[in-house]
Amino acid sequence: MKKNKIIRLTLMILICLLIILVGFVGIYMKKANAYKNILPDYTFASDLKGATVYELEVDDSNETIYYDKEGKKVDSSTVTDENKDEYTSEEKPVNAKENLTKDNYKEVAKIMKQRLKFLKTDQYRLDLDEKTGKIVLTFEYAYPDDIKSILPMEGRLQLVDSNTEDTILDYTDFKSVEASYASTDDGYTAYLHLKLNDSGLQKINEIDKYKIVPASDGTNTEESTENTEDESTENKVNKLKIMFDEDEIAEVTYDDILLTGKTLRVATASNLTSDSTIQSKLNTNTVISKLATMGKLPVVYNITAEEYVQSNIASYIQYVAIAFIIVCTLVALYFIIKFKKEGFIVTLTFGAIISLFLIIIRYAKIEISINGFVGFAILILLNTVLVKNMLMCIKDKNRTFSENVKHAYLKSIDVFAISLIVFVVFSFSAMTSISTMGLLVFWGWLVILLGNLALTVPMLAIVKK
Amino acid sequence: MNKNFKKIILVALILLILSGIIILCTIGFKKSTMYAAGTRIETYIPKGYNKQDIYDIAKDSFVNKKFSIEEVEKLNQVVVIKLQNYTQDEFNKFKTSIAEKYNIDVDKLEIYEISQPTIRISTEVMPYVLPVLLLTIFSLIYILFRNIKSENKWNILLKIIGILAIIQGVYFSLILIFRIPFEIYTMPLSLAIYIITLIIYVNYINKNTVTATK
Structure with a gap:
């Protein structure tokens, strides 16, 4: 009987040692003349790994503005070396000095945060230097490539007459913009819907030569121009450009715009049949509508740096590791000194449970962040409380061994419950470095609960028999 | 422990926390090179x-x-x-x-x-506020249900809130008073202290309840 007991105990100790060996050292297999650990590597969060940093600075350059003989501003692309003499030019700073204020910088930061939200990016840190307006954006995790093109955009939507270059509507004339599309017999049409404010409405109503009449019943009451104007006149007069910042998004006739109530509908593309073209036009319109609604940046910015910065806290990790080793050693010494044989067994299973936990987090690809170390601390505490309760309870000779174990688990229920709350609350945090801590606690919770039932309880049962 | 001694300790801790609050409102945290301009x-x-x-x-x-x-x-x-x-x-x-x-x-x-530019401490602190608040609320609800039959249930809850607040207050006051730079590990350490205090105190209440039942 005693021999059987020794064999079973030795077998359990060997299993524990094997788990510890696998967890802390790994499993090495020969692959291409080299031994490689077949266990997956640990996954680290950005605070332990690194992050991408973008720097955006206020554009301090000058731009050349050209005017024709009548003093009207002309598109710089129309000015060439040959016709340069026909125009007068003026050097102007991209950002007027009076615009470089603390309030405007804050407004830029606010709009950029809205743009990042639109790009479904929430794992970032935005720091603003209120004196210089410099913005530093740190992305801790993957981020969309669009950030580079969308963030520095001014967000200035304008409707400009093609012939006169007069701005018919600009960003101050509407409250918001929406994108939509509709199917017609000839294919799809992509629209922008500009919700005009009073000034915008006034401007549109004043342009009677463009044949737009507000709809009284919400339906299309646009006057037909097809029969009254010849083609050459229509081409010459009835065109307007949809401008977004310096880019021409579309050139449409005035027949392509329709005022319904306070909403001006602009058809930016029609007769679309190809799926890719429809999607591309719709995407462009969506971006324009969202950026225009968020508002124009009061200050123009440039991206001046894009860097990947590696984590700078490797030295701290050493201290954390040393602290954990010291704590675990003290806990082990306490158990061994106070509970002798049983203390040694729980120390061994403690090591096996930690190893098991380390193996699981490697396979589950849970990211380890600085907050993850908080999770490790909670788990050490959780296991210490459970194991101590177990060792105290099995001393009670009035109950059977299994009743004592049950009692120990019941005594630890509060600690398990609080740990479970930690898991639930922290796992749903928007910050990945916090949510991964919740996941670590969950897996550790499960491993401690079941690992002790599978290893500690059978070994203590053998010793106690 | 002597009641007067307890009172002295409590007053000392409250004074420490008040000093921390004054420093926070006047000169704020000392930022490490990572956070400072x-x-x-x-x-x-x-x-x-x-x-x-x-x-x-x-x-x-x-x-x-x-x-x-x-x-x-x-x-x-x-x-x-x-x-x-x-x-x-x-x-x-x-x-x-x-x-x-x-x-x-x-x-x-x-x-x-x-x-x-300087990095605002609030950007580091804010992500922790909601999870810690929810953790506290759910834990208090759990503790209330666990001690529903106890006459001291409200005292227990108040004590937990007090202990958590005092320990966190002392932690941040020490950082503020001794001008320890606010580092990347400051908030995780605060979180660790918070949760471990909560777990230890809940375990302590449970132990006392069990002893009282016996």
């Missing part, structure tokens, strides 16, 4: 560099100045030194030493001084 000295070393060498050169050039080193890009060619104040002489010494160390002509060495 300063300058990034970005150096491009085409041949690659050794971090320890850069550390030694920076230590020798910026005497008695706190700085941090960031490795930029994975090609090990760009290194960034972050520090708050330095003189032109110190900068020139750093530049010359780097050029000498890596055999680069000083005039050809690509080195840039970039001003860095």
Whole structure:
């Protein structure tokens, strides 16, 4: 009987040692003349790994503005070396000095945060230097490539007459913009819907030569121009450009715009049949509508740096590791000194449970962040409380061994419950470095609960028999 | 423990926390180089560099100045030194030493001084507020149900809230009073202290309840 007991105990100790060996050292297999650990590597969060940093600075350059003989501003692309003499030019700073204020910088930061939200990016840190307006954006995790093109955009939507270059509507004339599309017999049409404010409405109503009449019943009451104007006149007069910042998004006739109530509908593309073209036009319109609604940046910015910065806290990790080793050693010494044989067994299973936990987090690809170390601390505490309760309870000779174990688990229920709350609350945090801590606690919770039932309880049962 | 002694300790802790609050409202936290406004000295070393060498050169050039080193890009060619104040002489010494160390002509060495905005402490603290608040609320509800039959249930809850608040208050007050820089680990450590205090105290209440039942 005693021999059987020794064999079973030795077998359990060997299993524990094997788990510890696998967890802390790994499993090495020969692959291409080299031994490689077949266990997956640990996954680290950005605070332990690194992050991408973008720097955006206020554009301090000058731009050349050209005017024709009548003093009207002309598109710089129309000015060439040959016709340069026909125009007068003026050097102007991209950002007027009076615009470089603390309030405007804050407004830029606010709009950029809205743009990042639109790009479904929430794992970032935005720091603003209120004196210089410099913005530093740190992305801790993957981020969309669009950030580079969308963030520095001014967000200035304008409707400009093609012939006169007069701005018919600009960003101050509407409250918001929406994108939509509709199917017609000839294919799809992509629209922008500009919700005009009073000034915008006034401007549109004043342009009677463009044949737009507000709809009284919400339906299309646009006057037909097809029969009254010849083609050459229509081409010459009835065109307007949809401008977004310096880019021409579309050139449409005035027949392509329709005022319904306070909403001006602009058809930016029609007769679309190809799926890719429809999607591309719709995407462009969506971006324009969202950026225009968020508002124009009061200050123009440039991206001046894009860097990947590696984590700078490797030295701290050493201290954390040393602290954990010291704590675990003290806990082990306490158990061994106070509970002798049983203390040694729980120390061994403690090591096996930690190893098991380390193996699981490697396979589950849970990211380890600085907050993850908080999770490790909670788990050490959780296991210490459970194991101590177990060792105290099995001393009670009035109950059977299994009743004592049950009692120990019941005594630890509060600690398990609080740990479970930690898991639930922290796992749903928007910050990945916090949510991964919740996941670590969950897996550790499960491993401690079941690992002790599978290893500690059978070994203590053998010793106690 | 003597009741008077307990009272003295409590008053001392409250005074400590009040001092912390006053410092927080007046001069705020002392920020580490990671969070404080300063300058990034970005150096491009085409041949690659050794971090320890850069550390030694920076230590020798910026005497008695706190700085941090960031490795930029994975090609090990760009290194960034972050520090708050330095003189032109110190900068020139750093530049010359780097050029000498890596055999680069000083005039050809690509080195840039970039001003860095301050990072608000609130951006570090805010992500923790909601989870900690929810953890506290759910834990208190759980403890209330566990002690629903106890006459002291409200006292227990108040005690837990008081202990958690005092321990967190003391932690941050010590950081503020002794001007310990706010570092990347400040909030995780605060969280660890919070949760461990909560778990230990809940376990303590349970132990006392069990003893009382016996």
